[in-house]
Amino acid sequence: DIQMTQSPSSLSASEGDRVTITCRASQSISTYLNWYQQKPGKAPKLLIYDASRLQSGVPSRFSGSGSGTDFTLTISGLQPEDFATYYCQQTYSLVGFGQGTKLEIK
Amino acid sequence: QVQLVQSGAEVKRPGSSVKVSCKASGGTFSSVSWVRQAAGQGLEWMGGVYPIFGSTTYAQHFRGRVTITADESTTTAYMELSSLTSADTAMYYCATAPRLPPDTWFDAWGQGTLVTVSS
Numbered sequence: 001d002i003q004m005t006q007s008p009s010s011l012s013a014s015e016g017d018r019v020t021i022t023c024r025a026s027q028s029i030s031t032y033l034n035w036y037q038q039k040p041g042k043a044p045k046l047l048i049y050d051a052s053r054l055q056s057g058v059p060s061r062f063s064g065s066g067s068g069t070d071f072t073l074t075i076s077g078l079q080p081e082d083f084a085t086y087y088c089q090q091t092y093s094l095v096g097f098g099q100g101t102k103l104e105i106k
Numbered sequence: 107q108v109q110l111v112q113s114g115a116e117v118k119r120p121g122s123s124v125k126v127s128c129k130a131s132g133g134t135f136s137s138v139s140w141v142r143q144a145a146g147q148g149l150e151w152m153g154g155v156y157p158i159f160g161s162t163t164y165a166q167h168f169r170g171r172v173t174i175t176a177d178e179s180t181t182t183a184y185m186e187l188s189s190l191t192s193a194d195t196a197m198y199y200c201a202t203a204p205r206l207p208p209d210t211w212f213d214a215w216g217q218g219t220l221v222t223v224s225s
Contacts, residue, residue, distance in 0.1 A: 001166065033192060034211040036149075043199055043215035045140075046151065053214065087149055091210050095139065095151040 001073075002026050002090055006098035012106040017078045021044045023088035023103045032092040035064055035073045039084045046075065047086075075103075108133030108202050110216035117222045123188040126219045128200030130181040137203040138176060138183035139212060144196040155183055156206060190223045197221075
């Protein structure tokens with residue numbers, strides 16, 4: 001199985017900040033990497049697919065990059081509604097998720 | 107955009123089985139996966155069904171205990187989990203993908219079905 005490791009596990013930031021979340025795969029997954037946002041009591045929401053493609057309707061302050069084993073999700077100019085938990089997902093071999101990164105208000 | 111509506115919450119005894127449904131409307135039905143989430147924990151993929159190919163894949167952790175099926179005529183997918191224990195208490199989500207693996211992503215999710223396993 002491909003292991004997905006996110007860092008950090010939690011992160012405190014302020015409105016307006018730029019934050020970066022990292023996801024590392026245990027082997028190369030090309031760009032078969034997606035990012036999701038989940039708020040308490042809600043289903044996950046797709047933000048980024050194919051490592052860097054912005055899902056329709058998602059604000060442009062969200063961006064993704066990377067290929068192979070190392071990927072990043074960047075949020076430029078945090079808004080109040082961005083405080084949530086973020087997950088990366090690989091679909092190169094079956095499906096696997098990272099353990100999540102909880103983004104909290106500082 | 108596909109909309110997914112799942113069946114309601116379930117309370118089950120240890121050792122029994124549960125079957126959760128996921129009704130799709132408004133789009134294609136090419137791929138349906140099931141993801142579970144225990145309280146306060148992360149997302150865990152269980153498996154998926156690909157009606158166009160009539161095939162399924164399962165996560166190693168669930169093989170032998172989960173059965174995922176789909177009825178194209180009613181655009182409904184099902185997830186049945188057997189030999190339940192308290193560790194299976196979780197929210198179960200279905201999700202669809204617009205493309206087949208590996209270049210795929212889950213762009214629509216059901217509202218979740220809470221399964222509680224308790225004696």
